[in-house]
Amino acid sequence: MQITSQDFKRVSSLKLTDPQLQKAMGNAKGKLVVTRARSILELDNFEDIREAAARIRDFGLQHMDVLLEEWERNATAAGTIVHWVESPQDVNAKVIEIARNHGVRKIIKSKSMLGEETNLNHALEDAGLDVRETDLGEYIIQQSGETPSHIIAPAVHKSKEDVADLFAEKHGRRRLTDIAALTHEAREILRPHFLDADMGISGANFIVAETGSTMIVTNEGNGRMTTTMPRVHVAITGIEKIIPTLEDVSMILRLLTRSATGQSISNYLSFTTGPKRDADKDGPGEFHVIIVDAGRTRILGSEMREALRCIRCGACMNHCPVYQNIGGHAYGWVYPGPIGSILTPSFIGLENAIDLPNAATLCNQCGVVCPVKIPLPDLMRKLREKQVERGLRPWTERLGLRLWAWAATRPAIYSLLTRIGARIGKIAGGSDGVLHKLPPGGAGWTSGRDFPAPKGKTFRELYARRPVAGKGAKS
């Protein structure tokens, strides 16, 4: 996907005043927060399960080498053809190679965020292949020529009216506005493609070492058709998706669907273990799995390692006050919201996503809902430290911090400066008691707010003059 993370400031400002986006985000706002909150009450030991899930994910990361080899043995034994791929470009090249080997012309695709990382659709189209997204949200995005703005609800930035306009234009049919009718229309359009596609592509939520399976968690049924109907199937997935056992998968699933959509369980859970067997009624004749690094081992060896626990539920962005107001596109790459603010700089380089770790209030609403306990604010703060270490922050900010620290560690000077500041601030506040405009360093504050003025004297000077009779007035 084209990287526009460096435009975060400009784009986020535009998003705040984009009526269509604000309408769509307003409709969505809070829904997934409420459904999640309700569904986790079904579990009387939610916190224990979170802890267990975090341990399972850590175990997978810790023993990734051994587990991936176990997975490969079991997958190969079931007839799966396994490919190990290092770079994003090689992923696309491998998919195209498989397509060419099988004389593929039409491909149907179930949702894959890794495919967004590698820009797969464009590569396939450039290779002359016809690619159809079949997840409803992804289908909408493909029709509108956009990118996903959320990892599980890719079209959350669009209202149903936006979709109604889009479908009327692209399908050349009467404009429908009822959600069920729009869904039915998309289904009618997609059905023939399911039936005559030569190849299916899916991602994987997890790959299971003990069985050699890939698995996807879906609600629409398109995933199951994509993995079973075409004669060739290719699943692409990152190395970090490894889970030791089915028992572990079931533990994590209790959290995944509840954290994502507030469902106790999704409509479909599809496990794929090898191609169609003789006795099977359906399934692909050939099943390929492409296991992808694309920067993951580098993250594994970094301080951002805990971010690889992510099970892609989207709860962090659903609960993020920043994401809720600007949507996902401003983040400028595949993964938006808090997890994106860590993954994006980790994948594409800290210097290419300067704003992301800083564009957060560190409120930790994300950290407390993350089902695998990724310490998201702590990781963002570490990235901020790396930016300072690498000199990536503006010199004015660095100088400001230096001066502040210099003064704050010198109490006499600090006292003098704050006394001056309190006095000037009070005068500037006038009778309103607020400043309407701060000087350049603080102008961002007063662009949308007043700044309540200080009261003229500091606590320390008033306390020093406190009558000695007061109890315990020593220092």
Place this chain on the structure above:
Amino acid sequence: MKVGLFVTCLVDLMRPNIGFCALRLLESAGCEVVVPADQTCCGQPGYNSGDRKAAQALARKVIEEFDACEYVVVPSGSCSGMIRAHYPELLAEFPDLRAKAEALAGKTYELTDFLQNMVRLDRVPGKFSGTVTYHDSCSGLREMGVKSQPRALLAKVAGLSVREMQQPEQCCGFGGTFAVKYGDISSRIADLKCEDVLSTGADALVLGDLGCMLNIEGRLRRRGDNNTRVLHVAEVLAGELPQD
């Protein structure tokens, strides 16, 4: 009980009254309160801006200043959270300081948590005729577990009733330097908080953190609302509201 009061840099500079209210509450509970004269800042602005060295220098200073105190009480969720939740990690690379940081973390309390759970205040001096709504500041809530304590204390204030917001736990958008670096996003989030506050019809918004206080008050005033008061919980409990 020998209690060190860490007033915080924002109270010192912006709202000294809050420091005196905290002092009065602690003294009325029978604490012997010490206010180290050279205190400045906990280091949080540096810590959250990635300037680890600056934060370490200030953490070192705070540790020394409050070394002799039995308890340290802070009228702020985020500054107490900085000490309790972050100092041990911040100073992890200095073996000599790590133990001291952990000791300080273990004896540091947010003001309402200390008043409710440690000294078990059963009466408060404050009186307030009207309705208030309480905003749960992020660090207080999620780092210090401050949720029921201020409400339990406010219930002891004569004449006061609390009416909850729809989302009292939603961030107000302050975020330290975030409020300046991303002023328009921050203002938008603050605006939504204002809507929630106003929908309660409360006479005052009460909270326990200066950052959120300046942020929400600033947005209310910019919206043209000069009636809704924004008060620190210590001011309401002590019954010493600022004179405007």
